[in-house]
Amino acid sequence: MLTTVKPRQEKHGLAGGQTAQPARADWTIDQGWKNYLPEEHAVWKTLFERQSRLLPGRACDAFVEGMKNLPIGAEQIPDFRALSEVLMQRTGWQVVAVPGLVPDEVFFEHLAHRRFPAGHFIRKPHELDYLEEPDVFHDVFGHVPMLMNPAIADYIQAYGEGGLRAQKLGVLDKLARVYWYTVEFGLVQQADGLRIYGAGIASSFTETVFALEDASPNRIAFDLERVMRTRYRIDDFQDTFFVIDSLDQLLDLSRIDFAPLYGRVQDQPDHAPGTVLASDCVITRGTGRYAAERLAKAG
Ligand code: HBI
Ligand code: FE
Numbered sequence: 001m002l003t004t005v006k007p008r009q010e011k012h013g014l015a016g017g018q019t020a021q022p023a024r025a026d027w028t029i030d031q032g033w034k035n036y037l038p039e040e041h042a043v044w045k046t047l048f049e050r051q052s053r054l055l056p057g058r059a060c061d062a063f064v065e066g067m068k069n070l071p072i073g074a075e076q077i078p079d080f081r082a083l084s085e086v087l088m089q090r091t092g093w094q095v096v097a098v099p100g101l102v103p104d105e106v107f108f109e110h111l112a113h114r115r116f117p118a119g120h121f122i123r124k125p126h127e128l129d130y131l132e133e134p135d136v137f138h139d140v141f142g143h144v145p146m147l148m149n150p151a152i153a154d155y156i157q158a159y160g161e162g163g164l165r166a167q168k169l170g171v172l173d174k175l176a177r178v179y180w181y182t183v184e185f186g187l188v189q190q191a192d193g194l195r196i197y198g199a200g201i202a203s204s205f206t207e208t209v210f211a212l213e214d215a216s217p218n219r220i221a222f223d224l225e226r227v228m229r230t231r232y233r234i235d236d237f238q239d240t241f242f243v244i245d246s247l248d249q250l251l252d253l254s255r256i257d258f259a260p261l262y263g264r265v266q267d268q269p270d271h272a273p274g275t276v277l278a279s280d281c282v283i284t285r286g287t288g289r290y291a292a293e294r295l296a297k298a299g
Helices: 038-054 061-068 080-091 104-112 136-148 150-169 172-184 205-213 224-228 248-253 259-266 289-298
Strands: 094-098 115-119 187-190 193-196 218-221 240-244 282-284
Touching: 038 136, 038 205, 061 136, 061 193, 080 094, 080 136, 080 150, 094 136, 104 115, 104 150, 115 136, 136 150, 150 172, 150 248, 150 259, 172 224, 172 240, 172 248, 172 259, 193 205, 224 259
Parallel strands: 094 115, 187 240, 218 240
Antiparallel strands: 187 193, 218 282
């Protein structure tokens, strides 16, 4: 049982969304909050209550702080207008509704202008732990609380600007890995222990425990070039999690000119997701048990 979001092609052709392009060129739609059905709010409630029991002591301080100051509760799917009002005051961000995955350049354009595209739909009761595309729970519960943190708010805007540049340079796959191993599946070392800041973990009932407590995955200190060369899993638990010392480290990242880096990594081979390098600063070397079981199952 695991919650992962729909495979985003590492090749980054058009995003894998099943949805046809909506009327607007920027792929936004009205959230239509009043049209949500009671059973949709009920799925939100189940997911919200499950994660809220799990996250204390596991989610980073910024996540807890952000969630506390946002109109996000158990009873209902949040109204994006109410979220945007608070976010705009705090970090200049807003949440816009989209049908699902949108093309890369549309996604980057929104991020570059501090608009977070959030899936308006919610998963079905039978797919609580497996998801085709980022739904409102992944995007709003997982990502939005972190947008209240100034460092993350600046970092994700910089990622949007960088994505538009990386696309033109043909190195989007390298940059997407940086996003994946930070914004989606990042861990941060706090004084009181390792904590989650990645939305893909924070919104996942099963990966929340796996990422912090399972002996199977590697946990390695974040290194930009190393991450740019490391492939990721798009439909299963990560084999390796990368750890930053503080969210401000991401701010430093967003000030680096990636162009020379792209040049260096372009000709170097990629690393498989579970690799541990002699040059790595290893926080915990995983047993690889989960990956071995996956391999055995695949036969
Ligand atoms: N679209 N709605 C949405 N959400 C995403 O997270 C997203 C996307 N399109 C492209 C994409 N992510 C990734 O391919 C980029 O981060 C590279
Ligand atoms: Fe996400």
